[in-house]
Amino acid sequence: MNNISVLYSEEELALSVKKLGAEITEEYKGKKLLVVCVLKGAFVFTADLVRSIDNDMQIAFITAKSYVGTSSTGNASISGDHDFMGLDLREWDVLLVEDILDTGRTLCELKKKFASMGAPSVKIAVMLDKPSRRVADITPDFKCYEIEDKFVVGCGLDYDERYRNLPFIGIVSE
Ligand code: XMP
Numbered sequence: 001m002n003n004i005s006v007l008y009s010e011e012e013l014a015l016s017v018k019k020l021g022a023e024i025t026e027e028y029k030g031k032k033l034l035v036v037c038v039l040k041g042a043f044v045f046t047a048d049l050v051r052s053i054d055n056d057m058q059i060a061f062i063t064a065k066s067y068v069g070t071s072s073t074g075n076a077s078i079s080g081d082h083d084f085m086g087l088d089l090r091e092w093d094v095l096l097v098e099d100i101l102d103t104g105r106t107l108c109e110l111k112k113k114f115a116s117m118g119a120p121s122v123k124i125a126v127m128l129d130k131p132s133r134r135v136a137d138i139t140p141d142f143k144c145y146e147i148e149d150k151f152v153v154g155c156g157l158d159y160d161e162r163y164r165n166l167p168f169i170g171i172v173s174e
């Protein structure tokens with residue numbers, strides 16, 4: 001078992017997600033909102049966030065993977081639900097929900113993909129933003145916290161598939 005110290009407690013994070021949900025509710029009033037959860041890491045954040053957004057919406061899932069252990073492989077592979085329930089994306093404002101924005105390669109690719117399908121807007125909501133590691137030209141539209149260059153786990157984030165279930169966000173030390 002690795003040593004894990006708490007960075008954001010369950011309670012702190014819950015408050016932050018509620019605040020973000022209220023902001024997103026305002027932003028998408030009167031629009032057709034499609035929330036796209038980027039699996040696996042965003043499953044916990046998405047579940048919490050959508051329950052704090054008071055708008056009509058649909059929810060889709062897509063899978064992206066770029067990390068092995070604590071290192072980015074440098075290329076994001078995307079798979080999963082590609083027909084989005086048969087929706088015509090030209091009618092939907094897309095909100096990509098991701099656990100963490102790191103180099104930005106994954107979200108950059110996903111953003112291009114949804115824009116190319118004609119979505120009128122493609123925005124990004126993340127639990128954590130690690131701007132110091134950015135390679136791609138991308139910033140989150142909505143975020144809970146900005147963090148330093150530390151490897152974090154919990155609330156969906158994993159270390160080789162472990163710790164996704166932790167109710168807080170923690171820093172791993174080996
Ligand atoms: P990019 O680099 O494309 O990658 O922005 C984002 C994805 O990288 C993973 N990632 C992490 N996963 N702790 C994790 O558990 C971290 O500190 C971390 N940093 C990046 C994550 O899967 C995210 O979706």
Ligand code: MG
Pocket residue numbers: 038039040041042064099100
């Ligand atoms: Mg991820």
